[in-house]
Amino acid sequence: CSAAQAQSSVTLYGALGLDVVSASNVYTGATKKSQLLIEDNAIVNSRIGLRGTEDLGGGLNAVFGLESTVHPDTGTAGNTSAYWNRGAFVGLTGSFGSIKIGHQWDVSDDLMGNYFVFAYYSPFFFSGFGSLSNYYDNAIKYSSPKIGGFEGGLFYALGEKTVSGSAGNFAQAVGTYTAGPFSIGLVGDTLKADDGSGNKDEMWALGAAYNFGPVKLRGGFARTDVEIGTPFKANLIDVGVDVPFSNVAGMSADFVKKDVKSSDDDTEYVRLQGYYRLSKRTSLNSNLIFLKNSGNADFVWYGDGSPGQKQTIFTVGITHAF
Amino acid sequence: CSAAQAQSSVTLYGALGLDVVSASNVYTGATKKSQLLIEDNAIVNSRIGLRGTEDLGGGLNAVFGLESTVHPDTGTAGNTSAYWNRGAFVGLTGSFGSIKIGHQWDVSDDLMGNYFVFAYYSPFFFSGFGSLSNYYDNAIKYSSPKIGGFEGGLFYALGEKTVSGSAGNFAQAVGTYTAGPFSIGLVGDTLKADDGSGNKDEMWALGAAYNFGPVKLRGGFARTDVEIGTPFKANLIDVGVDVPFSNVAGMSADFVKKDVKSSDDDTEYVRLQGYYRLSKRTSLNSNLIFLKNSGNADFVWYGDGSPGQKQTIFTVGITHAF
Amino acid sequence: CSAAQAQSSVTLYGALGLDVVSASNVYTGATKKSQLLIEDNAIVNSRIGLRGTEDLGGGLNAVFGLESTVHPDTGTAGNTSAYWNRGAFVGLTGSFGSIKIGHQWDVSDDLMGNYFVFAYYSPFFFSGFGSLSNYYDNAIKYSSPKIGGFEGGLFYALGEKTVSGSAGNFAQAVGTYTAGPFSIGLVGDTLKADDGSGNKDEMWALGAAYNFGPVKLRGGFARTDVEIGTPFKANLIDVGVDVPFSNVAGMSADFVKKDVKSSDDDTEYVRLQGYYRLSKRTSLNSNLIFLKNSGNADFVWYGDGSPGQKQTIFTVGITHAF
Missing domain, CATH: 2.40.160.10 (Porin)
Structure with a gap:
């Protein structure tokens, strides 16, 4: 049996997902228009990571983890502060x-x-x-x-x-x-x-x-x-x-x-989400969001918000874990 | 059989190559001189990547890919915009x-x-x-x-x-x-x-x-x-x-x-390339380039070009895929 | 035997370590105080890497290496110049x-x-x-x-x-x-x-x-x-x-x-270091440093040094290799 030489203590894992997004009221200068976007999937965080566990005996284990965000719409990794933004730790469990x-x-x-x-x-x-x-x-x-x-x-x-x-x-x-x-x-x-x-x-x-x-x-x-x-x-x-x-x-x-x-500067939204699993690791999924700001609140998911604006979002996407 | 715990769905692959380069007419203030450089190999793009395929049944497969440029002459990765500059995608094949x-x-x-x-x-x-x-x-x-x-x-x-x-x-x-x-x-x-x-x-x-x-x-x-x-x-x-x-x-x-x-600002070049494979994964290779600009064209591969200049380039390198 | 599909030519390896650090005379405006810090381990350099060797026959081997610093206290990788700061090379051995x-x-x-x-x-x-x-x-x-x-x-x-x-x-x-x-x-x-x-x-x-x-x-x-x-x-x-x-x-x-x-601007220090191995791959370790500057020398490990200052450092940490 000729197995891979990757160290037996490391698991390399990850997930990638992308959505086709239609969002209303995306800022376009003086007017607000709907826009079609390709964005990172909104249900599964795209990422890669390494993790491992070592049995130290007596019920004690050493563990470690390294995890990095992947933005598959643009190919960027981590965040502006850190490559391993989602975790870089070592520890003991027992x-x-x-x-x-x-x-x-x-x-x-x-x-x-x-x-x-x-x-x-x-x-x-x-x-x-x-x-x-x-x-x-x-x-x-x-x-x-x-x-x-x-x-x-x-x-x-x-x-x-x-x-x-x-x-x-x-x-x-x-x-x-x-x-x-x-x-x-x-x-x-x-x-x-x-x-x-x-x-x-x-x-x-x-x-x-x-x-x-x-x-x-x-x-x-x-x-x-x-x-x-x-x-x-x-x-x-x-x-x-x-x-x-x-x-x-x-x-x-x-x-x-x-x-x-x-x-009165409040924000509220309704979020409907559905999924269909093609396998344990691959899914299709969808979101429908109705977002509403009151008063001077201007929170939006896409574009630059303006006070009291609404935003409707519809997404269809695919996610794959490995 | 004790195999690696790396997920069976991931292939980790890559290639690294470097050239010793001699280039003429590299800009040096008022004069132009030849310079010896160590550069990324010019035939094989140095890179690392992850890829995988999952059989979803019925002839359908989920696929993903992540790929990042490696510049082995300086140790930098990706490009200034993105770590996974050479690809970050998910898809379906059938x-x-x-x-x-x-x-x-x-x-x-x-x-x-x-x-x-x-x-x-x-x-x-x-x-x-x-x-x-x-x-x-x-x-x-x-x-x-x-x-x-x-x-x-x-x-x-x-x-x-x-x-x-x-x-x-x-x-x-x-x-x-x-x-x-x-x-x-x-x-x-x-x-x-x-x-x-x-x-x-x-x-x-x-x-x-x-x-x-x-x-x-x-x-x-x-x-x-x-x-x-x-x-x-x-x-x-x-x-x-x-x-x-x-x-x-x-x-x-x-x-x-x-x-x-x-x-009349045109650019032309002749490129001769040779290779010798030490194995399926490791090669020696070489390039000889004669580049000529006309008019005000100033395209060069090394240094800052000046209008109408020439550049002769000779490289000897090694590449290794994994 | 169902082995991982990771290429048999690649070894993925690394180490992570962290210290709890107490350092005296860390600069705090007009005064100098001790501070408790969580820092990268001072004995084992935290890092990840890929390496491989290919037998080319006749005693000749192709080798490659890629290695990146991990700062597990903040999740950053590489250094500001390069992701693969600790090495990106290819070569021949024989x-x-x-x-x-x-x-x-x-x-x-x-x-x-x-x-x-x-x-x-x-x-x-x-x-x-x-x-x-x-x-x-x-x-x-x-x-x-x-x-x-x-x-x-x-x-x-x-x-x-x-x-x-x-x-x-x-x-x-x-x-x-x-x-x-x-x-x-x-x-x-x-x-x-x-x-x-x-x-x-x-x-x-x-x-x-x-x-x-x-x-x-x-x-x-x-x-x-x-x-x-x-x-x-x-x-x-x-x-x-x-x-x-x-x-x-x-x-x-x-x-x-x-x-x-x-x-007279000299610097000297005593460093005591101890370790206890929980396994071949996991250790606890500790440092005790007495640092002294003379004249206008202002070298310190933590904070902004001032001329002639001292710094005492005590660390307790854990390291894990994979």
Whole structure:
């Protein structure tokens, strides 16, 4: 048997997906027009990565991960800050759970995806709610084992600013509980300003889901209190349902609303999503989004937003994992 | 059998090559001198890539590709725009041919390489003829199956400019026909200006080849009509011959001329190329180039060109594929 | 046997390591404070790479290598100049030794690591001594076979400046001799200024080591004569001892001093290092550094140095190779 000489400890994996997108009200100078675009798939994050596990004996394992965003519409990789933007860490796992150190996703990304729309067209793109799913430099993450339905994690990322020892530091804690078809999760986090002013952003979120079998109901609520930059407070709700039609097809629907306190500058959208699996690794999928801004809110997914504008988005795409 | 854990769906491949180059008339302030350089190999594009195919049943396959230029003389990767500059796509193949979406090579690169010098020292480096072999963002490519000697493709790339729905769009069509030792190919393409002005660049090219066995004759003719930027029209000819000496050695010769219409600012060169294969994957190879500019043309491969200058280039290199 | 389809000629390898670092006197405006940091591991350079060897018959092999720094604290890759910053080369090996061409490490890095501290907290970070271990563009490296205890190498890197044929060129030669527990090495190199002025930097270094079994003694001496930029001459000494405690644990100690000639602006440090191997591929390790500047010297590992300052550094880290 002549096997590949790739080290037995490394798994090379990834996914690529692309959408044909039709978006209304894309900015075109004085007027607003619909535009056809080819974009990265909005359900599966295109990426490549390396990962591995080594058995150290006594139930202890060494683990590592490296992951890089691929933008297949343009061929770019990573983000402007880092090639391995989606993770570069090493750690130990065992009966105690796991400890990982490096550039990595927060614990909310690991555990709160049951309750909010993740990937693209997600509420974590709203300012003030990014820590629902974000990655951080200089981070230590502890993830607990699952004990009687409980699971949780702690996350601490160093800002490493010279202005003060704690400037830019980020801390997050998550706890979840699962019992049969029911699950609930809670996250809280705080970020200190880079400038040593003592200003901080705080967010917490609560989510719950119940799987009835034919449908799964989800609900998430989050609240942010932003002091860094222009201060504001806002609530976020995400109410959703997942409906599998068969082993290979299904859809989901979400209503998401960001309500900025003491302001009419709110944003809300409905997201319908459907998928059809050609295989375990290859899928066709589609999104339909109705986005609406109120007051002076100008959030859009495509183009430059203008106050109070709407945007309707329709996508058809293909994704392939390897 | 303990095989590598690398996913069975991924092939990791690549090539690296380097040349020792001696080039005359490299710009050195007031004078022009020869210079010795170490450069990327001019026959094999150095690169790494991942590719894979998944059988979806019924003759349908999912395919993907990721490919990145490596410049082994300096260790840089990709180009300044993108790490995966040579391709980042996903698609479906079947009896209908293939459809691929993403950042990718045009269909001329796939099908017209029989008739023109490709890789480095190629006429597609002349302004106005780049689309003989180029890659584009936001592209959809259809490649036909081979039917009775016919083969072709359609390519459409979105500019995604907000100034108008079609600004920056590029369209290309190619058809080829092969009958025994004879083949012929035709390509036409058009690029709309980014600024929404409606200006466009148009190019078409015709190529033919006949394989006599001991030698293969090739000929290509192209015409460009450039409106974007400073307008000009130009013709291009490439007449060449491939001479295999044995299973492991051979040479080729090409005469290439760019004739700018209503102008004496023309450029022509002769390119002699030889190779000796140490194995299927490792080769030694060599180039000898005599380049001549007329009028105010100042095209050179090395240094800063000056009007009407010549450049003689001699390379010896090694290439290795993996 | 269903093996991976990764090409049998490629080995994908790498290492990741991170340290928790406590450093004193990190600059914080008017005051100096200790700071806690998460940094790349200081003993194992985090990296990924591809390498391969092809048997060409007759004792000849083709080899290639691609290697990229990973900074796992931030997820960045390579350096600002190049993704494959740690190597992009192709070459031939045989009974004559090896010849490699491309972006690559100098021969001092290959052969002088026995006598000086390498990786991080190394004297090659001192200005004037970088060529003890550095990588260069456009380089040809010849490495001899080991003949009766002798081993050596020649290295030549082209500056490829247009101002003159030799501006920026770098040349280095290394010879080592090993006899049982004793080894000795000598390196000399010269770098010509980029500006064609004829100024040059010259360095040579001598190292020796003796392995007594329970301990290994090492000593290195280097001298630099810098003309490019602000001229200076300096000596460097590195006296060290390696003490293995067992198959899995050990420590080393080094005293390093840079003595700038005709100046009191000197820098010295003591470095203690210990390791404990959890497996062949995974280790815990630690560093303790006492750094002292004299006169106007302001070299520090963290923060912005000020004249004559000290810095104490303590690290605890984990490394994992794959």
